[in-house]
Amino acid sequence: MGTISTRYNQSFDLLTRAKVQPLPNAATAAKDGEAVDVKAKIAEARKAAEGLVATSFIKPILSQVRESNNAPPPFGPTSAEKQFGSLLDNELADEIARASQFPIVDRLVKQFTQHLPQQEPTTSVDLNA
Numbered sequence: 001m002g003t004i005s006t007r008y009n010q011s012f013d014l015l016t017r018a019k020v021q022p023l024p025n026a027a028t029a030a031k032d033g034e035a036v037d038v039k040a041k042i043a044e045a046r047k048a049a050e051g052l053v054a055t056s057f058i059k060p061i062l063s064q065v066r067e068s069n070n071a072p073p074p075f076g077p078t079s080a081e082k083q084f085g086s087l088l089d090n091e092l093a094d095e096i097a098r099a100s101q102f103p104i105v106d107r108l109v110k111q112f113t114q115h116l117p118q119q120e121p122t123t124s125v126d127l128n129a
Contacts, residue, residue, distance in 0.1 A: 038116050042109065049108035054090075054097035057104075062089040 066085050069077055077085065097105065 038113075041116055042113050045109045045112040046105065049105045049112065050097040051094070052108065053102055053105050054093040058093040058096050059089055062093055 063086065066077075066089060071077075
């Protein structure tokens with residue numbers, strides 16, 4: 001149970017940094033004429049949102065599925081699998097959150113980065129030319 005609260009605190013810290021710290025930087029950069037590294041802030045917000053989704057939604061489901069395995073000894077989990085199962089759940093939850101296109105992650109990123117200056121549109125390349 002300690003690893004869940006530790007991972008939750010880490011995700012919360014990342015979310016706090018992604019949401020609270022950039023606001024003064026973006027405001028002062030706009031005044032001073034400095035460029036704000038918007039892409040880096042968005043990447044940091046995405047990492048925090050993925051961590052929050054992994055810890056809050058995916059990890060509990062994986063843990064519940066793992067705990068519900070009550071198969072007899074030849075087919076059931078060994079003591080090592082029981083001991084290190086939560087570590088595997090953490091890594092698997094992180095990988096699922098990174099690899100999947102969860103709309104909630106996109107929504108959290110949008111919400112956390114709404115205070116950043118608008119990105120200039122990138123030039124697109126016409127592949128048909």
